[in-house]
Amino acid sequence: MARFLIVEARFYDHLNDMLVDGARTALEAAGHEVEVLTVPGALEIPGAIALATESERYDGYVAVGVVIRGETYHFEIVAGESARGIMALTMDGVAIGNGILTVENEEQAIVRADRHQKDKGGEAAKAALALFALQQRFAA
């Protein structure tokens, strides 16, 4: 059994609950232990994961959050920089699944967050599990 940390950006409560539900369900179904850490927004997720790696407590991470396009360039910053930060950590060998939705509206977010529809939280958890498995394979 491994220990995974779900890092959730709690910007839209109801949507985040759905994503965390999907991620947790997938991780627990695979027999792993799960903890959840909450940060204010998606921009804080890479930093939070970087800090958590220093504890050496977790085998992998699932990032979940929802970024909905507004009126300004802020959407591009939050969507792009959160993904860039996660990818940088991934390239350093951290097993992370990226479940941060970047959508035009709430309707798109619901379909993707719902565990019984597109289940992007579960999909991100499975990506983290796949990278964790690769870590174990190449460490052997």
Ligand SMILES: Nc1c(NC[C@H](O)[C@H](O)[C@H](O)CO)[nH]c(=O)[nH]c1=O
């Ligand atoms: N607009 C959204 C944000 N914005 C907040 C940033 O992520 C960040 O918390 C703030 O700039 C302080 O550093 N975050 C989301 O997760 N979703 C959004 O739609």
Ligand SMILES: CC(=O)[C@@H](O)COP(=O)(O)O
């Ligand atoms: C991430 C966003 O674009 C959004 O929440 C911010 O909205 P706005 O650009 O209208 O300030």
